[in-house]
Each structure stands twice: as structure tokens, then as C-alpha cells.
Amino acid sequence: MSFAELSVPIVRSRRTPAPLVVQQHVDEAVQLRRVRSVLVRAPHVGLARLARLDERIAAHLDGIGIAGDLGAALCLQVLERAGVAEFFTVTVRSIMDRDTERLSRLLAAAAVLPEGRAGLLSAFGWVEAAALRGLVQPLLESGNPWWREVGLVACDQHGVDPGASLVDAMTDSDESLRRRALRIAGRRGRVDLRPYCVAAMDDESASCAFEAARAALLAGDRGASLARLESMAFANGVHSTEALLLLLKVVTSETGLAALSRFSKDRAQARILARGAGELGDPHGIAWLIDQMNDPMLARLAGESFSLITGLDLSLLDLECDPPDWIEFGPNDDPNDHDVAIDEDDSLPWPDPSKISSWWQVNSYRFPAGQRFFMGSPPGEAHCIRVLREGSQRQRRSAALFLSLMNPEAPLFPTEAPAWRQQRWLDGISV
Known part of the structure; x- marks a missing residue:
């Protein structure tokens, strides 16, 4: 399916934009979006600070849009790196410009790039709902599982229930789509889908089974979901820590302390x-x-x-108190040190x-x-x-x-x- 039939004329600015200024807008939008990936999960950042950052990102994205064709061209160049921030920036401008041909290319490219997927999906959540009119329904009705996943995420990020499309996706043969649908079922408060979520806890995919257990728990189940999460928590699997921390928010203090005691030795x-x-x-x-x-x-x-x-x-x-002066955490300035991992406790x-x-x-x-x-x-x-x-x-x-x-x-x-x-x-x- 193509977006071509949805194209609308784009009004371009009559003023000649300065390439250096437009390039700065592009670079700043990308860099600030990278910063946002960190701050949105940070232990020291509140909504007010996030708002200031988002205002700066929005201003640079607007600057790219005002530059018209030049802004679009310079924006596309950043995809040479193809990271989350780059895909986000290009996708936002493509949605705002109603450039459906470019969106189709971005969807195809992101399908095979995990960071591209994340950036593209966040762009659909960034724009206002009005900018997505006519774009989401074709995604939900597509035969392409990835396109359907994008449509579901777009609905979820704007507080819209995807309806029957969500139910269909929960039992789809495509693992990524199925996992996403189960996650959204929990996020949307769809208590009517609780039986589907409970049934999906036996999914052969560990990630789908975890999303199903979490969704069932959020939908009000306090039986099968707790038992499934407990088994995951102590199975030393990919979702063990997530399962344990979620379990601890629901069980009694006595049960929680008993669970934690298993790690104490x-x-x-x-x-x-x-x-x-x-x-x-x-x-x-x-x-x-x-x-x-x-x-x-x-x-x-x-x-x-x-x-x-x-x-x-x-x-x-x-x-x-002051940190110890004899110990280093995370990356340092030594070019011979190959440890580039970010300190998990940074900013605490x-x-x-x-x-x-x-x-x-x-x-x-x-x-x-x-x-x-x-x-x-x-x-x-x-x-x-x-x-x-x-x-x-x-x-x-x-x-x-x-x-x-x-x-x-x-x-x-x-x-x-x-x-x-x-x-x-x-x-x-x-x-």
C-alpha cells in the first residue's frame, strides 16, 4: 500500500533560507533528540525541565519546516547515520510536510533498523493528532505487519483506542506485531481483553509472554498473571528483572520480602x-x-x-556527600579505554x-x-x-x-x- 494518494500540496516559503542556519536547525534537532532519549528516563529530570527541552526541539523542527525544500534536503542527509534521533527528525518533518512518498521510504528503511524503528515511532507520537489525519488508517489496514505496528503505536501515543485492529494484532503470526499489540492492550486499560492476555501468557516467544502477563496484570488480573510473573522473575531470563520489579508493586509486603530474600545470599x-x-x-x-x-x-x-x-x-x-575521588564510573577521556558504557546511576x-x-x-x-x-x-x-x-x-x-x-x-x-x-x-x- 502506498501513501501517494494522500499527498497534498506543500506551501513553501518565498524567502530564500540561509543554508548554514538551516543546517544548524537540523543538527540541533538531532542532538537535542539524543539528549531527550537520556533525560526522559533520568532520575533528576522533572516535567518542567522536559518541557523546556521539548520546546527547543520543536523550535528547531519548525525552523527546518520553514526552510521548505532546503530543510527537507538537509534533513535527509542525517540519515547517513540512521540513529533514533536522525529517524525521528526526518520522520517528523515528513509527516508535517505530508510527504507520503518519503514516509513510505522511511517505513521501509526503519523496518530493518531497530534504532530507525524507535525514532520513527517516536515521531508519530511527537506530532499533534491533526497532522496524522489520513495517515494512520491506511497503516492499520495494511497487510504489512510493521506498518500495522506503526499504526497501533500512533493510536496509543495519542490516547486513541485502535479498536478491532488491536485484537487482530494480538494473535498475529508476526512476533513483533503481536508483542506490540499485547503491550498496548495493557497500556490502554482494555479490561475486556484480559482473557486474550491471559491466554497469550503461554506464547512461545518469551517477550510476548511477558507483555501478555504485564497486560493481564494491568487489566486487573491478580491470579494467572502474578504466577507467570513470579516464574519469570526467578527464571534468569531476559525479562527476569522487569518481572520481579513489577511483581513487587502488587504483592503484599510479606510476599515481597520473601521474594527479595532469594537474592540476599x-x-x-x-x-x-x-x-x-x-x-x-x-x-x-x-x-x-x-x-x-x-x-x-x-x-x-x-x-x-x-x-x-x-x-x-x-x-x-x-x-x-562528595563522590569518592579514587573511583571512576562510566566512560572517561582515555582513548585506550574501550569501556564506553553509560554509568547506570549517573545523575543520582x-x-x-x-x-x-x-x-x-x-x-x-x-x-x-x-x-x-x-x-x-x-x-x-x-x-x-x-x-x-x-x-x-x-x-x-x-x-x-x-x-x-x-x-x-x-x-x-x-x-x-x-x-x-x-x-x-x-x-x-x-x-
Whole structure:
């Protein structure tokens, strides 16, 4: 299927654009989109900062659009690298220009490039819904599984239920499409699809089975999905950590502590244990977390979990300390060092275990063991919405998940969406 019949005339600017200025718009759009990939999952970035970044990206994308044909030509040149940010930039401009021939080529190229897929899909979520009129339905009706996947994601990112197209995709023979459909079924609050999700937990694909279990859980199932997630959590598979952390948000404190105890004898599993303690939210684990703050390899993660339970901002309350001067994390300036992995705990504060221990001795009475705490309070609806408005991205993602688990019919709030759309949806929420 082609988009050619959907083409509309494009109005070009009569002013002659300056190539250097347009090139700068292209370069900045790509670079800022790369930054966004990091900040949207960052532990220190809130909605306000994300909004400022998104405004800058939007301004550069507009600059490319105003340049007309020159902007389109310079934009296409960035695809020589074919990364997430490059595909995002070109796809956004192609949608806004209604260049259906270019969109068809981008869809074909992205089909075989994982980073291209991610960039193209995020572009469909970036533009306003009006810009997608006439583009999404042909995707949903296509015989190409990848095109159908794009159509489903576009609907999900704009808060639109794909209808029968979603049900059909959940049992499709194409694994990628099936996995995506199961994920969206959970995200959209489709409780009517819970039986389909439960059945799909036996999918031969481990990724599809995990998405089915998560979708069933979000749709309100508390039986088969929990059993499936538990088996995945301890199977040492590709989704083991995800399954465990999701399980810990639902089970009782007693069950959660028993699950975490299975990792306590293996020091190699200490990071999973530290993350799990924060996800479970039982203050029973805080004394252990404070002890881990003396270990440079665990200190920042333990501090984050401590904050996730208590709601404390370690930097704001001067409960942090300087990092050790003898240890390096992540990439450095040595050209002979081939370790280019990003530090998992980058941007997290270094907790001061002595100060935090003193604070805990005075305030522990406010956090009785055996209860679940999230950001200083039990995870009620009003509290989670407040975290969505004021928290960091990691905290906001956790709040969104709690809200969906509390109300299975409510769609999962998209903390990765353009900030202006998130703010519009938040403004429409009343508690």
C-alpha cells in the first residue's frame, strides 16, 4: 500500500533560507533528540525541565519546516547515520510536510533498523493528532505487519483506542506485531481483553509472554498473571528483572520480602535487591539500604530506593556527600579505554550514610514496617497524581504504574510523551 494518494500540496516559503542556519536547525534537532532519549528516563529530570527541552526541539523542527525544500534536503542527509534521533527528525518533518512518498521510504528503511524503528515511532507520537489525519488508517489496514505496528503505536501515543485492529494484532503470526499489540492492550486499560492476555501468557516467544502477563496484570488480573510473573522473575531470563520489579508493586509486603530474600545470599544480585527494596516500598528494608550506602558500587542506587520509599530529596536536604575521588564510573577521556558504557546511576546524588542514618533514627516512626510507601506516603490516587506533576521521570513512571494498577480501566499515563501533551492531560485530571 502506498501513501501517494494522500499527498497534498506543500506551501513553501518565498524567502530564500540561509543554508548554514538551516543546517544548524537540523543538527540541533538531532542532538537535542539524543539528549531527550537520556533525560526522559533520568532520575533528576522533572516535567518542567522536559518541557523546556521539548520546546527547543520543536523550535528547531519548525525552523527546518520553514526552510521548505532546503530543510527537507538537509534533513535527509542525517540519515547517513540512521540513529533514533536522525529517524525521528526526518520522520517528523515528513509527516508535517505530508510527504507520503518519503514516509513510505522511511517505513521501509526503519523496518530493518531497530534504532530507525524507535525514532520513527517516536515521531508519530511527537506530532499533534491533526497532522496524522489520513495517515494512520491506511497503516492499520495494511497487510504489512510493521506498518500495522506503526499504526497501533500512533493510536496509543495519542490516547486513541485502535479498536478491532488491536485484537487482530494480538494473535498475529508476526512476533513483533503481536508483542506490540499485547503491550498496548495493557497500556490502554482494555479490561475486556484480559482473557486474550491471559491466554497469550503461554506464547512461545518469551517477550510476548511477558507483555501478555504485564497486560493481564494491568487489566486487573491478580491470579494467572502474578504466577507467570513470579516464574519469570526467578527464571534468569531476559525479562527476569522487569518481572520481579513489577511483581513487587502488587504483592503484599510479606510476599515481597520473601521474594527479595532469594537474592540476599548472592552479592552479585545486590543491585537487584537494592532496586527491589525501593519498588516494594516496605520500610523494613531501609536499614539494609543505609548500610549499602557505604559501598560505592551500590551507594547511589540505595539512595534512590531510600528516596522512593521516604520521598526525601537528598540533594535538597543536604543528605548527600562528595563522590569518592579514587573511583571512576562510566566512560572517561582515555582513548585506550574501550569501556564506553553509560554509568547506570549517573545523575543520582551520593548519599551520606551518616546523615541519613541520623535522619532515620528520628523519623522512622512515621514509616511502620509491613506497609507500602511510595515517595513518603501510601500510593493513593491523589498522591500518585501529585508525583506525576512534581516528581522526576523515574518517580513519575512509578506513579503512572501505580495509578494503572489501582484502576485497571485507566490508560497508563505516558511519561515519555511530549511534555506539552502530558501537561494538557494532567490539567484535565481532577482528584
